[in-house]
Amino acid sequence: MADLEQFRTQARAWLAANCPAAMRLPLEDDEDRCWGGRNFKFKSEGQRLWLERMAARGWTVPEWPREYGGGGLSREEAKILRAEMRKLGCRSPLDSFGIWMLGPALLKYGTPEQKRQYLPPIARGEIRWCQGYSEPNAGSDLASLATRAEDAGDHFLVNGQKVWTSYADKADWIFCLVRTDRAAPKHLGISFLLFDMRSPGVSTKPILLISGKSPFCETFFDNVRVPKGNIVGEINKGWEVAKYLLTHEREMISSIGVTAGRPLGQVAADSLGTDAGILADTCLRADIARFEIDAFAFRLALERTGDLAKAKQASPAISSMLKYYGAELNKRRHELLMSAGGAEALEWEGQRSRGGDAARSWLRSKANSIEGGTSEVQLNVIAKRILELPGA
Amino acid sequence: MALILTEQQTLVRDNARAFLADKAPLAQLRKLRDERNPDGFSRQLWKAFAEMGFCGILVPEAFGGAGLGYVEAGVIMEEIGRNLTPSPFLSTSLLGATALLRDRNSARNGELLPKLAAGDLLLTLAVDERTKHAPAATALTAERSGNGFALTGDKCFVVDGHVADFLIVAARTAGAPGETDGLTLFLVDAKSRGIEIERTIMLDAHNAARIRFNRVEVDADAVIGEVDHGWPLLDALLDVGRAAVAAELAGVGGEAFGRTLAYLKQRRQFGQPIGSFQALQHRAAQLFTELEITEAAVLKALQVLDADMENSAMVVSVAKARAGMSATLAVQEAVQLHGGIGMTDEFDIGFFMKRARVAQELFGDVGFHADRVARLQNY
Numbered sequence: 001m002a003d004l005e006q007f008r009t010q011a012r013a014w015l016a017a018n019c020p021a022a023m024r025l026p027l028e029d030d031e032d033r034c035w036g037g038r039n040f041k042f043k044s045e046g047q048r049l050w051l052e053r054m055a056a057r058g059w060t061v062p063e064w065p066r067e068y069g070g071g072g073l074s075r076e077e078a079k080i081l082r083a084e085m086r087k088l089g090c091r092s093p094l095d096s097f098g099i100w101m102l103g104p105a106l107l108k109y110g111t112p113e114q115k116r117q118y119l120p121p122i123a124r125g126e127i128r129w130c131q132g133y134s135e136p137n138a139g140s141d142l143a144s145l146a147t148r149a150e151d152a153g154d155h156f157l158v159n160g161q162k163v164w165t166s167y168a169d170k171a172d173w174i175f176c177l178v179r180t181d182r183a184a185p186k187h188l189g190i191s192f193l194l195f196d197m198r199s200p201g202v203s204t205k206p207i208l209l210i211s212g213k214s215p216f217c218e219t220f221f222d223n224v225r226v227p228k229g230n231i232v233g234e235i236n237k238g239w240e241v242a243k244y245l246l247t248h249e250r251e252m253i254s255s256i257g258v259t260a261g262r263p264l265g266q267v268a269a270d271s272l273g274t275d276a277g278i279l280a281d282t283c284l285r286a287d288i289a290r291f292e293i294d295a296f297a298f299r300l301a302l303e304r305t306g307d308l309a310k311a312k313q314a315s316p317a318i319s320s321m322l323k324y325y326g327a328e329l330n331k332r333r334h335e336l337l338m339s340a341g342g343a344e345a346l347e348w349e350g351q352r353s354r355g356g357d358a359a360r361s362w363l364r365s366k367a368n369s370i371e372g373g374t375s376e377v378q379l380n381v382i383a384k385r386i387l388e389l390p391g392a
Numbered sequence: 393m394a395l396i397l398t399e400q401q402t403l404v405r406d407n408a409r410a411f412l413a414d415k416a417p418l419a420q421l422r423k424l425r426d427e428r429n430p431d432g433f434s435r436q437l438w439k440a441f442a443e444m445g446f447c448g449i450l451v452p453e454a455f456g457g458a459g460l461g462y463v464e465a466g467v468i469m470e471e472i473g474r475n476l477t478p479s480p481f482l483s484t485s486l487l488g489a490t491a492l493l494r495d496r497n498s499a500r501n502g503e504l505l506p507k508l509a510a511g512d513l514l515l516t517l518a519v520d521e522r523t524k525h526a527p528a529a530t531a532l533t534a535e536r537s538g539n540g541f542a543l544t545g546d547k548c549f550v551v552d553g554h555v556a557d558f559l560i561v562a563a564r565t566a567g568a569p570g571e572t573d574g575l576t577l578f579l580v581d582a583k584s585r586g587i588e589i590e591r592t593i594m595l596d597a598h599n600a601a602r603i604r605f606n607r608v609e610v611d612a613d614a615v616i617g618e619v620d621h622g623w624p625l626l627d628a629l630l631d632v633g634r635a636a637v638a639a640e641l642a643g644v645g646g647e648a649f650g651r652t653l654a655y656l657k658q659r660r661q662f663g664q665p666i667g668s669f670q671a672l673q674h675r676a677a678q679l680f681t682e683l684e685i686t687e688a689a690v691l692k693a694l695q696v697l698d699a700d701m702e703n704s705a706m707v708v709s710v711a712k713a714r715a716g717m718s719a720t721l722a723v724q725e726a727v728q729l730h731g732g733i734g735m736t737d738e739f740d741i742g743f744f745m746k747r748a749r750v751a752q753e754l755f756g757d758v759g760f761h762a763d764r765v766a767r768l769q770n771y
Contacts, residue, residue, distance in 0.1 A: 263769060265766060265769045265770065265771035266769075266770075266771065268771060269770070269771045274771065277767070277770065277771075278766075278771070279766070279771045285766055285771060286759070286762055286763075286766075288766070288771070289762035289763065289765045289766040290713075290758075290762050292765055292766075292769065293709075293710050293713045293714060293761070293762060293765055294685070294714070296689070296706070296707075296710045296765075297685050297686065297688060297689035297710055297711075297714045298685055300395060300685075300688040300689050300691075300692045301684060301685040301687075301688040301689075303395050303688070304395040304396065304687075304688040304691070307394040307395045307396045308396055310394070311394070311396055313396065318684075321677075321680070321681045321684060324677075324681060325681050325685060376674070378677075379673070379674040379677040379678065380670075380673070380674075380677075382677035382680060382681065383670075383673035383674070383676060383677045386677075386680065387653060387673075387676055387677065387680060388657075389653075389656060389657065389667040389668065389673050389676065390657060390664075390665045390667055390668045391664070391665075391668035
């Protein structure tokens with residue numbers, strides 16, 4: 001315990017000395033996030049410096065081993081680091097699908113060589129990854145995917161189409177599910193493949209969403225050559241890697257509603273005013289308080305799940321529960337933000353609404369209960385894997 | 393601190409689970425109700441609680457107790473919830489013991505705590521006066537009189553009020569109802585002249601009473617804590633009660649869900665188990681999720697009471713509100729998914745619905761705690 005307190009003191013001092021002032025302000029909008037990658041343009045010198053300093057310390061990925069660019073921290077130390085960052089208001093130095101999704105899968109299934117090749121550039125924010133999972137005819141029924149990789153001697157030839165590929169147009173590399181055995185049952189003919197998005201034959205087309213933005217793309221593969229060594233895990237056993245990665249994707253999505261932004265009550269108080277300390281709109285006040293109660297409890301459930309996993313007492317299917325609840329919670333949060341914003345939040349353009357930021361985020365949040373497995377699919381998983389209900 | 397039970401806490405839970413399932417199953421509550429038992433709980437069971445070390449779970453070993461904490465007391469409450477066991481554990485072992493321990497009156501504690509731990513002394517907290525929980529609205533007055541005070545006013549929804557030996561009474565010694573200043577706590581012998589106790593038969597067949605105080609004279613040393621500044625102690629006591637009831641509700645909801653899940657797998661209609669229908673599977677999965685999230689909040693609230701009681705308000709209100717909501721959903725789904733049989737008195741599931749309704753109301757319902765959360769966050 002004394003060691004942990006010492007770690008807390010040191011971490012606090014280091015953060016205070018090294019986190020640039022501008023990186024301690026809340027995110028104004030999604031454009032303020034640092035995603036890294038070959039083509040990333042830093043919004044400010046502070047943003048660049050913050051990434052560089054945190055990466056040098058291994059704290060973009062505090063719990064990864066030091067040899068792969070991580071901080072080598074224990075779970076308890078990482079908890080303390082996150083808490084100290086929250087206290088100072090530090091922004092995340094790096095948002096990354098490499099960190100949240102691919103990294104954990106590589107740590108578990110990658111060869112030593114793959115780990116050395118791919119993990120350090122993720123930790124430093126040098127390579128930005130995207131996820132090639134969904135296809136036009138493989139959504140909730142993901143395992144029916146049709147993109148195929150054919151054996152062409154020393155390489156694969158990849159042909160097919162992915163959809164809802166987040167930031168494919170900005171990503172440097174893709175982790176992709178491909179069919180390598182068309183005769184096998186659908187779960188048993190899939191492989192997990194990594195390749196460079198600059199490879200000849202890869203093209204992307206952004207999809208305009210109801211939010212007016214295009215975070216997702218269609219991604220096309222036309223005779224893309226991929227070296228055979230780029231398979232993670234065994235050939236035709238990629239579904240296992242895919243599912244493991246999905247648990248991490250679900251955890252990532254589950255926490256977005258409870259880690260982002262200012263407290264709702266304060267946002268509403270600024271927007272609508274208070275009467276003797278009580279929010280002027282008392283119905284909205286009750287709704288916000290109930291949301292905050294659920295969000296507070298949900299944060300604790302996330303913490304408890306981590307502690308249970310460490311004690312080897314957790315079912316992997318618990319990630320479905322967290323994904324389901326976290327996604328619904330974030331949608332509720334955005335509904336409340338729109339209520340609190342009133343008519344002003346409806347302005348789609350212009351300075352007052354910062355380009356309709358609240359409205360666009362509200363609309364974007366509707367995808368939370370679709371991406372990474374719909375809420376309905378998560379409930380199916382809970383019913384089958386945890387509750388062991390028949391015929392699910 | 394990890395948000396899971398320690399080995400010792402797991403042991404306490406396993407002991408309580410085995411003991412209560414054996415000695416105090418739901419059938420006992422049904423029997424006490426049906427025979428209109430005047431105590432409303434089993435004194436024999438309470439003796440066994442003492443032998444198990446439950447009565448004095450919070451009482452230091454020097455006073456004959458187990459010297460354990462709120463997490464241990466909470467896991468017992470959860471098992472009480474699973475079995476719907478009526479007992480003075482909440483009123484005496486949690487509220488009564490906490491009041492005495494926080495007061496640190498060594499002479500009084502030396503006399504009372506060993507009796508409490510031995511199961512020979514019952515205490516309770518008398519705070520509510522109106523239809524809804526509103527402790528700051530306390531109006532029962534304590535006027536200075538001779539060497540002490542005279543208490544006048546009414547209390548209601550006093551848990552175990554008709555069997556308690558001593559009442560911890562929230563009274564107004566200054567200020568006006570609605571103000572948190574001016575409140576004082578008194579330890580009053582339930583047999584004092586001027587006290588009228590009416591046992592109120594509640595829908596859940598658990599104990600409660602209305603108590604009238606007609607100029608009840610008490611000595612100055614009946615004061616617990618500070619005169620006029622009793623609010624922090626009262627609020628802390630209530631938070632102990634709220635976290636404990638939240639733990640009980642987690643047990644009530646969890647057991648109602650467990651029984652319902654078993655029924656979904658066993659009951660067949662249209663030639664298949666009704667649990668194979670996706671409409672019901674999704675409801676079960678949603679309810680499971682609600683209960684799991686509540687479990688984390690309840691455990692955290694109990695841990696905070698052990699570690700940092702001064703900062704318990706937020707997490708306790710979250711736990712009580714969550715437990716009230718998820719247990720309410722659990723018992724509603726339980727009765728609905730059991731179908732017609734769930735509406736019969738003969739079948740047990742209705743008892744869970746009744747207890748959840750009462751426990752939801754006790755020490756503040758969801759609305760009370762949502763309001764408290766909003767105030768704590770300044771909106």
